Amino acid sequence: MVQANPDEAASLEWKAIAKPQPATGEALVRVRFAGVNRADTLQAQGHYPPPQGVTDVMGLEVTGVIEDPNGATKPDGTPWEKDEHVAALLSGGGYATHVVVPHGQLLPIPDGFSLAEAASIIEVACTVWSNLTDVAGMKAGDRVLLHGGGGGIGTFATQYATTIGADVAVTAGSQAKLDVCKRYGATTLINYKEQDFAEELKPLGGADIILDIIGAKYLDSNVKALAKDGRLVIIGMQGGVKGELNIGRLLSKRGSIHATGLRYRDIADKARIVAGTQRDIWPLLANGTITHHIDRTMPVEKAAEAHKALLNGEVTGKIVLEVG
Amino acid sequence: MVQANPDEAASLEWKAIAKPQPATGEALVRVRFAGVNRADTLQAQGHYPPPQGVTDVMGLEVTGVIEDPNGATKPDGTPWEKDEHVAALLSGGGYATHVVVPHGQLLPIPDGFSLAEAASIIEVACTVWSNLTDVAGMKAGDRVLLHGGGGGIGTFATQYATTIGADVAVTAGSQAKLDVCKRYGATTLINYKEQDFAEELKPLGGADIILDIIGAKYLDSNVKALAKDGRLVIIGMQGGVKGELNIGRLLSKRGSIHATGLRYRDIADKARIVAGTQRDIWPLLANGTITHHIDRTMPVEKAAEAHKALLNGEVTGKIVLEVG
Numbered sequence: 001m002v003q004a005n006p007d008e009a010a011s012l013e014w015k016a017i018a019k020p021q022p023a024t025g026e027a028l029v030r031v032r033f034a035g036v037n038r039a040d041t042l043q044a045q046g047h048y049p050p051p052q053g054v055t056d057v058m059g060l061e062v063t064g065v066i067e068d069p070n071g072a073t074k075p076d077g078t079p080w081e082k083d084e085h086v087a088a089l090l091s092g093g094g095y096a097t098h099v100v101v102p103h104g105q106l107l108p109i110p111d112g113f114s115l116a117e118a119a120s121i122i123e124v125a126c127t128v129w130s131n132l133t134d135v136a137g138m139k140a141g142d143r144v145l146l147h148g149g150g151g152g153i154g155t156f157a158t159q160y161a162t163t164i165g166a167d168v169a170v171t172a173g174s175q176a177k178l179d180v181c182k183r184y185g186a187t188t189l190i191n192y193k194e195q196d197f198a199e200e201l202k203p204l205g206g207a208d209i210i211l212d213i214i215g216a217k218y219l220d221s222n223v224k225a226l227a228k229d230g231r232l233v234i235i236g237m238q239g240g241v242k243g244e245l246n247i248g249r250l251l252s253k254r255g256s257i258h259a260t261g262l263r264y265r266d267i268a269d270k271a272r273i274v275a276g277t278q279r280d281i282w283p284l285l286a287n288g289t290i291t292h293h294i295d296r297t298m299p300v301e302k303a304a305e306a307h308k309a310l311l312n313g314e315v316t317g318k319i320v321l322e323v324g
Numbered sequence: 325m326v327q328a329n330p331d332e333a334a335s336l337e338w339k340a341i342a343k344p345q346p347a348t349g350e351a352l353v354r355v356r357f358a359g360v361n362r363a364d365t366l367q368a369q370g371h372y373p374p375p376q377g378v379t380d381v382m383g384l385e386v387t388g389v390i391e392d393p394n395g396a397t398k399p400d401g402t403p404w405e406k407d408e409h410v411a412a413l414l415s416g417g418g419y420a421t422h423v424v425v426p427h428g429q430l431l432p433i434p435d436g437f438s439l440a441e442a443a444s445i446i447e448v449a450c451t452v453w454s455n456l457t458d459v460a461g462m463k464a465g466d467r468v469l470l471h472g473g474g475g476g477i478g479t480f481a482t483q484y485a486t487t488i489g490a491d492v493a494v495t496a497g498s499q500a501k502l503d504v505c506k507r508y509g510a511t512t513l514i515n516y517k518e519q520d521f522a523e524e525l526k527p528l529g530g531a532d533i534i535l536d537i538i539g540a541k542y543l544d545s546n547v548k549a550l551a552k553d554g555r556l557v558i559i560g561m562q563g564g565v566k567g568e569l570n571i572g573r574l575l576s577k578r579g580s581i582h583a584t585g586l587r588y589r590d591i592a593d594k595a596r597i598v599a600g601t602q603r604d605i606w607p608l609l610a611n612g613t614i615t616h617h618i619d620r621t622m623p624v625e626k627a628a629e630a631h632k633a634l635l636n637g638e639v640t641g642k643i644v645l646e647v648g
Binding site: 215216219234237240241242243244245246247248250251252253254255256257258259260261264265 | 567574589
């Protein structure tokens with residue numbers, strides 16, 4: 001599935017291309033399900049090109065069957081076997097019948113998960129782990145502010161953070177969404193249409209960690225909302241690219257600002273993140289501590305429709321594409 | 325020595341005050357030498373108040389003699405003894421005959437150092453260690469950009485970074501200062517009056533770490549000058565407080581911005597920094613790898629003159645005040 005015309009989200013084209021050949025250090029996976037991410041819609045619009053050397057076929061996470069392990073081993077040293085079920089974090093190439101995957105980006109299917117369910121949690125789990133645990137060093141007792149608390153990342157991050165023992169504050173745009181956040185464990189619920197989140201956080205002493213998808217529009221308020229030694233982690237810029245930073249305020253808190261992403265990391269870094277995610281999050285999926293909702297499953301040929309549904313805000317949870 | 329009138333740097337007043345009494349966890353030190361820092365001149369101008377609960381007597385680093393160890397032990401567990409020579413990192417109170425020091429902020433005098441020499445390196449050593457090693461995680465092979473390379477922090481940081489195996493780039497405002505930087509080990513020499521440092525760093529792939537004392541004025545260029553996964557550490561705002569941050573550019577590099585300081589940290593954090601500094605930097609002072617220059621020694625009663633000399637740019641190296 002490649003994007004045929006960036007001006008038209010519906011122009012995604014499902015066409016025959018050469019089957020990818022695994023290079024050294026890569027396995028060949030026959031795809032069964034591919035998760036749909038907001039990043040895919042950005043790529044379809046021409047805003048999020050694949051890293052150099054990566055296929056322009058879209059898709060950042062899949063589950064499927066190992067067709068050729070090509071020497072891949074699991075973190076415990078045992079080999080991946082042909083025909084084994086597998087999940088994979090990708091730099092691209094997931095909306096396809098076959099994809100090549102660097103060995104370090106292969107994961108087992110979490111216990112009790114179907115292939116469809118598993119395809120919906122790889123990207124979000126690695127994103128949440130890499131930002132909250134790896135970048136921000138989240139620990140018990142931290143206050144974590146999540147913007148877009150009702151979204152896919154927000155609900156996943158809320159469950160993970162509360163399990164670690166953090167207090168979760170969220171922003172969302174409706175009481176219905178805040179109710180969802182509360183059900184997942186958030187204790188401070190802020191309607192950004194009616195409340196100033198920095199003011200709401202002030203009596204609580206601010207946030208040790210803020211996970212932000214807004215960018216410029218929230219920059220000043222985010223710095224205001226930080227606690228001493230607080231860390232603002234920006235992973236999206238839905239509210240613009242350039243904003244004024246009050247360095248004096250940041251300095252008075254010894255705060256830090258991190259802007260991160262998963263896709264352009266090198267394979268060693270991705271392998272480290274995948275391993276950390278498997279270690280810290282996979283057991284929480286297997287034992288039901290973290291749940292994640294699939295909105296619908298659609299055939300991969302309808303990827304353009306899936307993107308439209310996501311962009312139109314019709315989706316609560318994840319869309320998963322089925323291949324073959 | 326207290327500041328009598330913030331509008332007049334020369335109004336520093338040396339007067340009799342009650343001898344400080346060590347509380348639990350504090351030792352009493354009879355001061356022999358106190359280092360003069362730019363931060364002291366800021367405090368004298370009313371811009372850098374002591375943390376809550378700390379004396380308004382100025383002075384952030386001293387050497388002297390233990391008058392009452394009050395149970396203090398060294399990192400190796402042996403007790404500090406009465407009359408032992410000692411160095412101390414302070415939150416305030418150094419321009420005085422006596423000062424109380426939290427146990428974790430006591431340090432031995434580096435081997436081969438006089439008390440006067442040692443009084444000149446405590447604050448700079450802890451600042452450099454906490455920012456380059458603790459905050460930025462400097463390691464061999466990193467490229468480190470130091471603004472104000474010819475200053476006290478710049479020359480110290482250059483020697484420390486090159487010893488660790490980092491490549492050091494510096495900015496300074498004259499060829500004479502750049503020559504000094506080169507002598508201390510800097511390999512990329514940038515005259516900020518004639519060159520754009522971000523442009524100069526570009527062909528080198530950018531800086532993994534930038535230690536910045538300028539703030540707003542350099543914010544955009546600093547982000548431009550970062551390498552992938554680069555860390556900008558801001559410890560001063562000589563160029564202003566508010567600046568525009570291009571979050572998109574920061575995100576494209578997965579960069580981070582840290583604004584830090586030593587003085588307002590809690591005593592556990594300071595003890596950790598002092599211990600790290602003693603472990604990593606004290607041996608480099610003792611064996612002559614890092615040298616530091618005292619410009620002049622003056623009697624503590626002339627602290628106001630010392631501040632004026634520093635503010636007038638008449639000083640190359642450190643002024644140390646002698647007490648008694």
